[in-house]
Amino acid sequence: MDLLGGIPHRELVTVHRPWPRAIVDEDGWRKAIDRLASGELTLLGFWGEPEAVYLAMLGEAGGIAVISLACGDGKFPSVAARHPPALRLERTIVDLFGLEATGAADTRPWLDHGAWGRHFPLSPGPAPRELGRYPFLAAEGEGLHQVAVGPVHAGIIEPGHFRFTANGEHVVRLEQRLGYVHKGIEAQMQHLALDVASRLAGRTSGDSTVAYAIAFARASEAALATEAPRRAHHLRALMAELERLANHFGDIGAICNDASFALMQAQMGILRERVLRMAQALFGHRLMMDVVVPGGVARDLPRNGATELRRLLAEIRRVFPRLVELYDNTASLQDRTVATGIVKPAYARQFGAGGYVGRASGRTFDARRTLFYPPYDELSFEVPVLEAGDVNARVWIRIREVEQSLSLIEQLLDPIPAGEIVRPLEPSGEAGEGMALVEAFRGDVLVWLRLDGSGRVARCHLRDASWFQWPLLEAAIEGNIVADFPLCNKSFNCSYSGADL
C-alpha cells in the first residue's frame, strides 16, 4: 500500500490479484508520472484498453501496484513526455487503440507501418489517420553519413530496421525502427479459451516459450484465485532453468562468434544441443512448448528423468568451466568485448532494464529473487550483478547465471515433491484480473489479463523484457564503431517478436 500512498486514487479493484489495482483520475495519474520520473518508482508495464490506460509500477522495496485511468474522452496525459522509458509502449497504445496521449513530444507511429488496411485495430470503431513517410530523428553535422540496415538481416535472425548515422567508423546515432513482426497477438488473444490462449502466449517469443507460458499460467491462476500444485511449480522451474541454460549457451557462443571466435560457438552449440535433446527426452518438445498449462503442467517427468538430468549436469560441469577459462584467457576476444557497448547504470535503473542487461549495469532486480514466486521461495541461489555494463559484463552475467541454474536444477531434483501436476481451472462465474511477473532468460516477462465469467480471455497484455532493453542498445552503441554493432546487439539479444507482439 505504501506504493500507492502518494498517489490519490478512488478505489481499489477487488478482483485484481495478487497486487492491488487502483482506479485513479487525472490527478493520481500525474502523481504516478511524477514518482516514475523522479526514480522513486520503476515502470513495469503500460498498456491500453479501448477506454482506459494502465500503469504497472515497482517500488524500491519490491512492492508492485497497478493504476488505471478511464479515458472516456479518448485522451490521457502522456507518460513518455516526462518518463522516456514509456515512449514505445505509449506509441503502441496510440497505434492499437486510437487514444491520444496529450502533451506527447513524439507522436510518430510505432507498430503501425500503414500496412494493416486499417488503423487502431483494437478500438471499437474505425477512425481515420494520416500516416506519411516515417521521419527518422535527425543527426546533422559535417561528414556524417547514414547506414540503413534491415529489416532483412544477414544472419538467421529476426527482422528490424536500424538506421545508423556515423562519422567515419563511429556511430553518432542509432535509431531502431521495429514492428515488422507485429502479429496482433493481443487481438488474437481476445475471447480465447485458456488452453489455446496459453499456446498463443507461448509463441510471443519462442526462445522464452516456457517463461511466457508460466507467466500466462500464473496470471490466469491469480485471476481465478487459485494456485498450481507444488509439484507443478517444481517442474515449471525445472523447465525454466533448462530454457535459461539453452539460451545462455547459445548467446555466449553467438557473442564470441560475432567477435570472430568460432570455436566458442561450436562448443557452446554442443552444450545447447545437449540441453534441447534432454528437453525433448523429458518433456516431449525441444523448446518445451505447451508443457506448462494454466493450472499446472501437462506432463510429468519420466521415471528416469532425474537420473538423466543429473548426467547432463555432470557433463556441463565437466566442459563449461574449461570454456569459461578459454573466454577469460583469450586476449583477442577480450579486446573486442571489454569496454564495448557500455550501458550506464543510471540508464539501466531509469529504464528498469531486466535480465543480464540490467544486472551487468548494477541493477539487482531478478523476478525470482525480488518476488520469490514459487518454487524459488524454497531454493537457495545468488543473483550475480556487475557494474561495468559492457559486452564483457553481459557475457559474465550469463556465465554466472549458468552456474546458478545448474545448482537450481540440482536443488529442484532433491527431491521433486510428490503429488498431482495439474489442478484444472474452473471458471468462477465472474470476471477476474490477474498479473504475473516471471524471470525469462533475458529478463522479466509481465502478463496481465482479465478473464470473463466463463473463463475466457477478455483482454491480455504481454510485456517482454526487451521493451526496456532495446532503447538502451541505442545508447550503448553511441561512440562505438559500426563494426561492433553486431557484437553489442548479440550481447543484448533482445526479442523482436516479443516486443512487436
Place this chain on the structure above:
Amino acid sequence: MRRTLLESLTHGPLTEPPPAPDPAALAELAGRVTQAAQARLGRSLAIRQVDAGSCNACELEIQALSNAFYDLERFGLRFVASPRHADVLMVTGPVTKNMREALLRTYDATPDPKWVVAVGACAADGGLFKGSYACIGGVSDVVPVDLHIRGCPPSPTELLQGLLALLQHVEGNAG
C-alpha cells in the same frame, strides 16, 4: 584452447548420419524442379533465410542445423547473407503485413532458378495467427512455395529431411 581442440580431435565426431529424405516432401517437390534447373545448380544450394513474422522458435532450430550434430554444410547446403547469392529462400512466420513488402523484395532479388521453402506451422497457413488483422496467412499467399516443412517449430532433423529431399530433386536423383 589447446586442450579443447585436442579433445575434439580425439573423441570422434558428434555429427550424426543424415536422416532419410522426407517422402511427403519428395511428393510435394515432384514436378516442381525442372531439368534445366538441375543442370545449372549441380550439387549445392545456397539458402537465404527470411523471417516473415515468426516467434523466433523456427530461427532457433534453423540455426541448430549448423551445429556439430547436424553440420548442414556437409550436404553442400549453406546459409548466405544476401538473397542475390541464394538459390533457396527459407521463409518462416505467418507473413505479417509489415513484412510483406520486404519478403517480396527479397524474393525479387533472388536470381532464377529459385525455390521457396516455407518452414513451420505459421508459414503453412498462419497457424495460431490465422485471421489476424496484422498477418496475411501462409507464405504461399505472397510468393510461390515449392516445399512446406511443418512443425511448431520443425526439429533440425525434420528440417534436414525436407532439405535433403529438395537437394535430391535438384540433383535429379529422385525417383
